[in-house]
Amino acid sequence: MFVKICGITRLQDALCAVEHGADAIGFIFAESKRKVSVSIVSEIVEQLPKNFLTIGVFRDQNPQQIIETIREAGLVGAQLHGQESVQEVAEVASVIKFIVKSVVAGSVDAKNADQFATEMIMVDSANPGSGTNYDLNLLCELPPSVRLILSGGLTVSNVAPSIRTASPWGVDVSSGVESTPGIKDYSKIRDFIANARA
Secondary structure, three states, X not given: OEEEEOOOOOHHHHHHHXXXXXXXXXXXXXXXXXXXXXXXXXXXXXXXXXXXXXXXXXXXXXXXXXXXXXXXXXXXXXXXXXXXOHHHHHHHHOOOXXXXXXXXXXXXXXXXXXXXXXXXXXXXXXOOOOOOOOOHXXXXXXXXXXXXXXXXXXXXXXHHHHHHHHOOOEEEEOHHHEEEOOEEOHHHHHHHHHHHHO
């Protein structure tokens, strides 16, 4: 089970995620309570294990700006979490090899998710980062060829039953492992990853 801890703002939180076996961490460059600067992200990335999967999260930003930010921050991948078109995703994917495209559960983009230039499709609620749940039955509308990354309202207590219901390729969490927005709770990170893998 692929596990991504998103909304990282501090080195100690990043190291905790790595220590407890997360596969990836995410840094938010879109407008958010968890938004971080390129300089802070590059400082954190320099102190992580080599080849660890670090992902920049963007929303409706120019593809060239996304590519430049990824390179400047020293990140591996990009998560496109807005209304990006098929063409815009393809433009980023032509340069950045690890791409996650986020779609809203039940949306037209979700139903046509196999048209984006990546297999990795994250399904979230209409209010990303809010910890809001949605009807997991909507996941049946996804094309079968995509790798589903489940997101939106996941917590230590509901991640295991959500995985049993949805059978995703991976899970993504931010607010569900926090003490306050942008500040992670280490016991929650540990237990979330353990429960997801169990």
